[in-house]
Amino acid sequence: MKTLVMSYSLTSNNEALAKRIAEELKLEHISISEPKKRTFGTIAADLIFGRTPQTYPEPQVMSSYDFIIFVAPVWMGQPTFPLRQYFKQLRKHPQKYAFVSISGGGMNNNSGLADTLKRKAGIEAAAVIDPHITDLLPPEPKPTAQTLSEYRLTEQDAENLTKRAVAMLKDKIK
Template identity: 45%
Template sequence: MSAEHVQINEQKQRTMGTIILDMLFNRTPDVYPAPDIMEKYDIIIFFGPIWMGLVASPIRPYLNYLKEHPQKYGFVSISGGADGSNPKLEDELKKLTGVEPITLIDLHIANLLPSNPKPSRKVTSAYCLNDKDVEALSNKITQTLEGRIE
């Protein structure tokens, strides 16, 4: 994609403990670059993991900012998927930003693995994407986005 990539960074080191605390207590971590960086773009596509059925907390400061400064945005994830789809995602994006995303793509690591036995959370967490997976998933994402971004 001819898009500029901006990496979201955190002030503090991320741990499994802080993931769980953020999601349980709805915390929003300090991140950089500051969310006003989004103002120079026409469309923002967030890419990140899903934690406990919701958008990973480091993306929240940007979604919150969009509520006050509306812009077209989408969300793309390669999440675990061991428990099936993540049905709360769309409502959360709408709640935080005030508007629907132009695209929401939630691909699952579980779908890359044999379906029998059903992949567990432990198995999806331990799985490392290989080059072929990354290429297939990237193609799927760009194909889906192409149809939705003007």
Template identity: 40%
Template sequence: MKTLIVYYSYTHNNEVLANVLQEKLKCDIFKIEEVKKRNAFAIMLDLVFNRIPKIKPRLFDVGSYDRYIFVAPIWAGKIASPLKTFLVEERFYISDYSFITICGGQTDQKEKLVTNLTKILGHEPSLVQELSINNLLSGDKKNTMKYTSSYRIQSDDMIKFNVAIDDFLRGGKASDARERKAG
């Protein structure tokens, strides 16, 4: 199965994640780059007006892959708009796909992500996984936008996510079993 990792990263947190995935899978990787440099104000405008920014063209055949892993941040409960642009432009080629993110980890966000991805691509993802920055923060810094949004992932931080990443790459079987046992 030929896999492509497609990622967008504003703060480089999700770039670190994409590179870890690529190293584990030894597959192709593609970084989404915008035509214009992004800032926090542009992010807000994208969210308020549901804009999708222009991204640089791809110089390869997106349709030549069997499986796609998308990696991007979550902005106000929504997939980062540069990834949304890619998904809209390439939706007819994308069949088997999963999504993973390093994010603040808001409650009930995963269901919204599944709904959002399904709306864009016309079918549900195989798996959606959130790796919460809150798991890297200490006591009073947890669940605080100031700290979750300003946190910058280091390669060493990824060790704390190894089990979740490996589970994601196996298709979420271990987490499904844990959820059934807990329920």
């Protein structure tokens, strides 16, 4: 299957993961970018007003592929807002996709993520892989929200997480 890795990352964790997954599976990889620097102000405004941020590349790029692997953070239990126009594209032109994320974990472990993806994309994800930073840290002392948001994947973390994701994705993209 012709497969594309599309990633978005604000603080580098998901970029590190996407890069390795693409290398390991020998896939094309596009990093999604935004024309303006993202701030907590724009995150809050996108959340409150439900805005679809302008991002590159254009979503039409997806139509040349059979399968899209999104690698991006979870924000407020949802796929990161810069993915919104790509999910709108999936709604209009259904395609197979998977969602991979290294997210913080914490409060409710993103328990509604698979349903949220299905609602936004119009179709169920072929795989939802959402390991958490909480599992990379010792249980004590209990990590604070600040510890989680400041955590950056080590080379070893990225390698281990890539192995797990690749094992789950390999069969899906055959």
